[in-house]
Amino acid sequence: MEGHSDKLLQAQTHILHHTFSFINSMSLKSAVDLCIPDVIHKYGQPMPLSVLISSLPIHPSKSTFIYRLMRILTHFGFFSQHKNELEVSYELTDASRLLLKDHPFSVTPLMQLILDPILLRPHQYSNWLKNDDLTPFEMEHGVAFYDYVGQDPKLNDLFNDAMASDARLVSIMVIEKFEGVFKGLESLVDVGGGTGTMAKAIAKSFPQLDCIVFDLPHVVAGLQGGYDNLKYVGGNMFEAIPPANSILLEWILHNWNDEECVQILKKSKEAITREGKVIIIDMVMENEKEDNESIETKLFFDLQMMVLFAAKERNENEWAKLIFSAGFTNYKITPVLGLKSLIEVYP
Numbered sequence: 198m199e200g201h202s203d204k205l206l207q208a209q210t211h212i213l214h215h216t217f218s219f220i221n222s223m224s225l226k227s228a229v230d231l232c233i234p235d236v237i238h239k240y241g242q243p244m245p246l247s248v249l250i251s252s253l254p255i256h257p258s259k260s261t262f263i264y265r266l267m268r269i270l271t272h273f274g275f276f277s278q279h280k281n282e283l284e285v286s287y288e289l290t291d292a293s294r295l296l297l298k299d300h301p302f303s304v305t306p307l308m309q310l311i312l313d314p315i316l317l318r319p320h321q322y323s324n325w326l327k328n329d330d331l332t333p334f335e336m337e338h339g340v341a342f343y344d345y346v347g348q349d350p351k352l353n354d355l356f357n358d359a360m361a362s363d364a365r366l367v368s369i370m371v372i373e374k375f376e377g378v379f380k381g382l383e384s385l386v387d388v389g390g391g392t393g394t395m396a397k398a399i400a401k402s403f404p405q406l407d408c409i410v411f412d413l414p415h416v417v418a419g420l421q422g423g424y425d426n427l428k429y430v431g432g433n434m435f436e437a438i439p440p441a442n443s444i445l446l447e448w449i450l451h452n453w454n455d456e457e458c459v460q461i462l463k464k465s466k467e468a469i470t471r472e473g474k475v476i477i478i479d480m481v482m483e484n485e486k487e488d489n490e491s492i493e494t495k496l497f498f499d500l501q502m503m504v505l506f507a508a509k510e511r512n513e514n515e516w517a518k519l520i521f522s523a524g525f526t527n528y529k530i531t532p533v534l535g536l537k538s539l540i541e542v543y544p
C-alpha cells in the first residue's frame with residue numbers, strides 16, 4: 198500500500214511538473230523583456246542582487262520579487278550564483294550569453310517569436326481536433342500563418358529577424374563544415390530564403406556561385422544583394438522557381454504537409470539545370486543517438502508546425518517517401534547541424 202501511494206504522489210508531481218512548464222518559458226521571457234542578461238553582462242563581474250535590482254526598470258514595490266525570478270532561472274541553468282555572507286551575486290551562463298541582444302547568434306528574436314501571443318494562442322487546439330478548420334492558427338486568427346505575417350508589419354519584422362538570427366548560426370556551420378556541398382556548383386536559389394542571411398553568407402564564401410534569394414514578394418520587396426553574385430526575386434514556389442544548378446530549402450518543408458512538399462520538390466526538380474541537386478536543411482526525427490533535450494526540443498518543433506501549419510517534422514522514412522514521390526532518385530543525410538540535418542537530394 199505504501200509503494201502504491203508513493204507511485205500516486207510521483208504521478209501527481211509528474212503531472213504538475215508538466216502543467217507548470219509554461220512558467221519556464223514565461224520566466225525566461227520576463228527576464229529577457231527586463232534585459233536582465235544584458236544588465237549583468239554590462240556590469241562585467243558577478244552582479245550582487247541589490248545592484249541588479251537597482252539597475253532594472255522596475256517599480257520599487259516589486260524589488261523583492263526579482264530574487265524569485267533569478268532563483269528559478271538559476272535553477273534551470275540560465276545564471277550561476279555565488280553567495281557570500283552578505284548577499285548573492287549572479288553571472289551569465291552559456292545559455293544566457295546567447296540571449297544577449299547584441300550577440301551575433303542571439304536566440305532572443307526566436308524566443309520572442311515563439312512566445313508572442315499571436316503564436317501562443319492557437320496552442321489551445323483541442324477544439325481544432327474536433328472541427329474541420331485547416332490549422333489551429335487559422336481557427337484562432339481566420340487566416341493562414343504566412344498571410345497573417347504578410348499583413349502585420351510588426352510580426353513580419355519579428356519573424357524575419359528570428360529566422361535571420363537562426364540562419365546566421367546555421368550559415369557559418371554549413372560553410373565551415375560542408376564546404377564540399379557547394380563545390381563545383383554554378384548557381385543556387387535559396388527558396389524561401391527570407392531576407393537573405395544564408396544566401397549572403399554563401400555568396401560571400403563562394404564568389405563563383407550565382408545566388409538568388411527567392412521568397413514571397415512582400416518579404417524581398419526593396420532588398421538588394423550587396424554582392425555581385427547575389428540578387429533577390431519575388432514569387433511563389435508553388436508556381437515556379439527560378440532555374441539554377443542547386444536549390445536550397447532551409448526550414449521550408451517542415452511548414453507544409455506531404456502533398457505540398459511533393460509539389461515544392463517537383464518545382465525544385467523542374468528548376469534544376471544540368472547535374473544539380475536540392476539541398477534541404479531541416480530536422481530529421483527519431484535519431485537514436487540523440488540526448489533527451491534534443492529529442493524533446495524536436496517534439497516541441499513538431500507540435501509548433503502542427504499548430505501553425507498542420508505540418509510536421511519528419512523521420513528518415515518520411516523524408517525518403519517525399520523525395521522519391523517527387524521523382525528524385527537518391528539522397529544523403531548528414532545529421533550534424535545541432536537540431537537540423539543537411540539532406541542532399543539528387544535527380
Ligand SMILES: C[S@@+](CC[C@H](N)C(=O)[O-])C[C@H]1O[C@@H](n2cnc3c(N)ncnc32)[C@H](O)[C@@H]1O
Nearest residue numbers: 360364389390391412413416432433434447448
Ligand atoms: C521558416 S522560413 C525560412 C526562412 C529561411 N530559409 C531560413 O532558414 O531562415 C520560411 C520562408 O518561406 C517563405 N515562403 C512561404 N510561402 C512561400 C511561397 N509560396 N513561395 C516562396 N516563399 C515562401 C516565407 O516567407 C519564409 O521566409
Ligand SMILES: O=c1cc(-c2ccc(O)cc2)oc2c(O)c(O)ccc12
Nearest residue numbers: 307310311316360363448452501505
Ligand atoms: O516559431 C518558430 C520557431 C522556429 C525556429 C526556432 C528555433 C530555431 O533555431 C529555428 C527556427 O521556426 C519557425 C518556423 O520555421 C516557422 O515557419 C514558423 C514558426 C517558427
